[in-house]
Amino acid sequence: MAAHEEFSLPGRDDLLDKARALGVEIPYTDDVSALLTPVQVAGRTLPNRMVVLPMEAADAETDGAPTPITARRYERLAAGGASIVWFEATAVTPEGRSNPHQLMLRAETRAAFKRLVGRVRKAARAAGRDPLLILQLTHSGRFAKPEGLPQPVLAHRNPFLDGLLSLPGNYPLINDETLQALQDRYLAAARLAHEVGFDGVDVKACHGYLVSELLASFTRRDSAYGGSLTNRSRFLLETLARIGDDAPGLVLTSRLSVFDSIPSPFGFGVDADDPAREDLTEPVMLIRKLIASKIALLSFSAGIPAYKPWYGRPFDKPAPGGVTPDEHPLEGVARLLRISGLLQCEFPDLPVVGTGMSWLRQHFPHVAAAAVASRMMSLAGQGRGSLARPDWPGALARDGGLAPDRACTTCSLCSKHLREGKPVRCLVHDNRLPGPAPRPGGRRSGKA
Numbered sequence: 226m227a228a229h230e231e232f233s234l235p236g237r238d239d240l241l242d243k244a245r246a247l248g249v250e251i252p253y254t255d256d257v258s259a260l261l262t263p264v265q266v267a268g269r270t271l272p273n274r275m276v277v278l279p280m281e282a283a284d285a286e287t288d289g290a291p292t293p294i295t296a297r298r299y300e301r302l303a304a305g306g307a308s309i310v311w312f313e314a315t316a317v318t319p320e321g322r323s324n325p326h327q328l329m330l331r332a333e334t335r336a337a338f339k340r341l342v343g344r345v346r347k348a349a350r351a352a353g354r355d356p357l358l359i360l361q362l363t364h365s366g367r368f369a370k371p372e373g374l375p376q377p378v379l380a381h382r383n384p385f386l387d388g389l390l391s392l393p394g395n396y397p398l399i400n401d402e403t404l405q406a407l408q409d410r411y412l413a414a415a416r417l418a419h420e421v422g423f424d425g426v427d428v429k430a431c432h433g434y435l436v437s438e439l440l441a442s443f444t445r446r447d448s449a450y451g452g453s454l455t456n457r458s459r460f461l462l463e464t465l466a467r468i469g470d471d472a473p474g475l476v477l478t479s480r481l482s483v484f485d486s487i488p489s490p491f492g493f494g495v496d497a498d499d500p501a502r503e504d505l506t507e508p509v510m511l512i513r514k515l516i517a518s519k520i521a522l523l524s525f526s527a528g529i530p531a532y533k534p535w536y537g538r539p540f541d542k543p544a545p546g547g548v549t550p551d552e553h554p555l556e557g558v559a560r561l562l563r564i565s566g567l568l569q570c571e572f573p574d575l576p577v578v579g580t581g582m583s584w585l586r587q588h589f590p591h592v593a594a595a596a597v598a599s600r601m602m603s604l605a606g607q608g609r610g611s612l613a614r615p616d617w618p619g620a621l622a623r624d625g626g627l628a629p630d631r632a633c634t635t636c637s638l639c640s641k642h643l644r645e646g647k648p649v650r651c652l653v654h655d656n657r658l659p660g661p662a663p664r665p666g667g668r669r670s671g672k673a
């Protein structure tokens with residue numbers, strides 16, 4: 226792996242020369258039209274291949290209801306022209322929240338979510354758009370901080386992560402009965418998501434949160450949810466099956482970390498001899514079962530933000546206090562592209578959403594279009610890039626490219642805000658917020 230460097234690749238040839246020097250493959254085309262072609266997802270024809278990836282933003286009320294700041298984010302994203310707006314990690318239960326301002330969908334917040342979806346659809350319609358709206362459902366597991374301080378819920382002990390939380394040796398694991406009861410919370414949230422007008426739900430299984438940690442629970446003993454792949458994937462598959470039976474009209478999906486970089490036997494999708502390399506044997510077996518559980522599309526990811534965040538989101542600067550990656554960001558981008566290509570090739574009929582390309586700045590649409598054209602992915606997602614520039618899909622369709630001046634600089638300040646439980650936005654490009662400044666731990670400026 227090469228030394229980390231900040232982005233300094235203004236032109237196409239700079240990018241391709243750097244890729245050659247690093248020995249990685251980066252597809253590229255001058256013609257971005259592949260991103261502007263229609264694609265079938267869940268029986269619907271989507272007008273283009275562009276997706277807003279889920280970005281948690283810690284701007285909800287303390288009861289989990291969206292605020293006007295939440296509504297503003299999604300109105301802009303929905304009007305921006307992407308075919309899919311993938312709403313952020315939304316807790317299904319109070320103890321599963323990542324911070325006191327994470328969105329949470331339950332009976333108490335149903336009306337506020339209904340208003341949110343209504344506002345977002347109205348903004349989309351006013352701009353001539355009709356994006357698929359998918360809500361990500363989550364339990365933050367070992368990273369839960371419902372009151373602002375860690376209250377970890379562990380699926381298994383993990384020597385690479387336990388130290389981050391200074392956990393005592395006898396810290397308990399979530400038991401099987403509690404996991405079974407938790408499935409009911411996912412089901413209830415999915416039912417509410419359907420009622421308030423979302424098109425689909427994602428049972429989040431990425432980034433080391435609870436369902437993702439279950440997938441890596443090789444060492445969990447005497448449990449229906451640990452050991453074999455069948456056991457480790459039981460929670461995810463059963464939850465999806467129950468939601469599918471209960472709400473057949475909902476589009477089903479899962480954001481799946483197919484590689485978390487934690488050494489064996491504590492990581493999922495990891496080469497036993499080299500934790501910096503993926504081994505997709507188990508993820509592929511799991512995706513086959515997810516397809517049988519009727520997922521309509523797959524958004525994959527990698528890495529654990531609290532451990533080695535660059536595996537999922539290559540960046541220039543780590544969030545303050547974070548470490549500098551031990552690889553070049555373009556190597557990280559290339560890994561995610563390679564994984565996307567392997568998955569799309571293995572499952573040609575499953576729409577796969579590409580990720581981790583914001584570091585490419587103005588090159589993103591050219592690389593993404595080449596990846597779509599060569600069937601390495603069906604759709605291209607942007608996370609941080611969408612915070613920086615919510616109208617990127619429309620701008621791309623209009624201009625045939627994206628100007629560098631409004632691109633995400635991967636400065637990680639959005640990640641810093643999330644870690645601190647402060648409202649997330651692009652600190653570089655978006656300094657206007659409606660309403661009074663939020664007060665730490667206090668209520669915000671009224672419900673959305």
Ligand SMILES: Cc1cc2nc3c(=O)[nH]c(=O)nc-3n(C[C@H](O)[C@H](O)[C@H](O)COP(=O)(O)O)c2cc1C
Binds near residue numbers: 526538
């Ligand atoms: C501040 C922040 C919040 C995020 N929130 C979520 C989330 O709620 N759910 C999720 O699956 N991924 C989340 N991610 C990961 C992004 O969806 C995406 O995978 C990652 O940023 C890489 O894509 P990009 O290079 O386009 O940013 C988040 C990332 C950041 C930086």
